[in-house]
Amino acid sequence: MTRQAHPDAALRPNAPQGAPKKRAGDDLTVARRVLSQEVAGLEALAQALGPSFIAALDRIEAVPGRVVVTGIGKSGHIGRKIAATMASTGTPALFVHAGEASHGDLGMITREDAVLALSNSGDTPELADIIAYTRRFAIPLIALTSRADSALARQADVTLLLPRAEEACPMGLAPTTSTTMMIAMGDAVAVALLERKGFTATGFRELHPGGQLGKRLLSVADLMHASTELPLVTPGTRMGDVLLEMTAKHFGCCGVIDKKGRLVGIITDGDLRRHMSRDLLEATAETVMTPHPRTIRPNVLAVEAVRIMNGDEQERPITVLFVVEEERPIGILHIHDCLRAGVV
Incomplete structure (x- = not known):
């Protein structure tokens, strides 16, 4: 009697027969290597900070409106977090998806705002319309990228340049170290602005009334x-x-x-x-x-x-x-x- 194949067999990845099972120690080695490489990236980022960081803070502090954070892909996900962190620490901010901006969401950006555009390569095609919009209406543009010669960096008023760092992905393809540096730079900007403005626990509580955090901040x-x-x-x-x-x-x-x-x-x-x-x-x-x-x-x-x-x-x-x-x-x-x- 012949055995019939499972109906889902075609959907399963083919595992080599007799392949050795990875040990837990191997997994820990990989994890420690990833974390060490990302820590090295953060250390390089800290050393690379300079006048452009101060200039970015000055630009943001000077606008009467909001910080509009934009990006796409992994940079977009990070941009949402950066905008949320800024908004919750006293710097009004929102996120505009770079792709949606070309289909009407440019209207969310006013002449009183500043734009923080995220792109590791700096040549993301979807950012072109936002870049052109900021140049047309003299809206301050701050770039967060790893390439000083990119289209985004060339057009920006201020460029926050990420230092060259090896991605933790063994193929060097998946954004890992670069995205860690990007989100850390966003935190650095948000916290520096917080301290410039003298943002207090009272103000923080007003923006976080719900959950355990709101309870901890009751006076x-x-x-x-x-x-x-x-x-x-x-x-x-x-x-x-x-x-x-x-x-x-x-x-x-x-x-x-x-x-x-x-x-x-x-x-x-x-x-x-x-x-x-x-x-x-x-x-x-x-x-x-x-x-x-x-x-x-x-x-x-x-x-x-x-x-x-x-x-x-x-x-x-x-x-x-x-x-x-x-x-x-x-x-x-x-x-x-x-x-x-x-x-x-």
């Missing part, structure tokens, strides 16, 4: 309770009235403020237990309070508040922090507020 002011919710008494307040204030405000504590409204102490459940006696209700707040309580400012990140409340080897954990400005309480933050917001 104390975003979560604190303020105004009439604050449990506050003066030093001479009888402890009977302090207990009523603590009960009404539900934070398990009470702040003690002096005549100038400055926070001078705090009374917690722990303080009540330590001073428990028949005379407790007749005592005054200043005799029971813990002076110089831990506090925090409103613009500090909530993750820092959690760290303070968790304590360390020198300070015991606490569950609440008064938020102060110029020593005066303007809010109160409970550990449960942070947990509900997903700040850990």
Whole structure:
């Protein structure tokens, strides 16, 4: 009886019979070689940076519009990432596909923008219309390429030149080291612009409101309770009235403020237990309070508040922090507020 061939046999690649199976060690050798070659490319790139990098930053910073990043193929994929990184770090940017630009998307580029064009060879035909468009309307053109004699580099106002580096592909064909250098250059431009503009964690949070990153960038002011919710008494307040204030405000504590409204102490459940006696209700707040309580400012990140409340080897954990400005309480933050917001 003859065995029938599997119907998908024609679709399967022919593997040589008896071919030796590659060992895991061989794979690791290849991986380490690839990473080493790409690291060498990045080191060469770092050494090659010079005046043109500064000139590119100056051009981008000077335009009132956006950075339009363009490219095709692997350069296009990298261009999308660079545009996204810039946009999320305070430099308005968008990506325009080089091929689609010739079919109407040139209208997305205005005279107030700057164009960052990516092409390893610099002679990508699909970039021709974008290059011509920028020259016609005097739109700043920054080239990111590995060939100084390419059409893109010759037409650009500024050229960010990638140094010659061996591709990690053993045939030298698949873009590997060159694409790593290209994406790293984009990161360098984005971060340098970020620092030039003084972009802060607050600005970053405004552009990243969702997900875990947004939670990590919440500030104390975003979560604190303020105004009439604050449990506050003066030093001479009888402890009977302090207990009523603590009960009404539900934070398990009470702040003690002096005549100038400055926070001078705090009374917690722990303080009540330590001073428990028949005379407790007749005592005054200043005799029971813990002076110089831990506090925090409103613009500090909530993750820092959690760290303070968790304590360390020198300070015991606490569950609440008064938020102060110029020593005066303007809010109160409970550990449960942070947990509900997903700040850990």
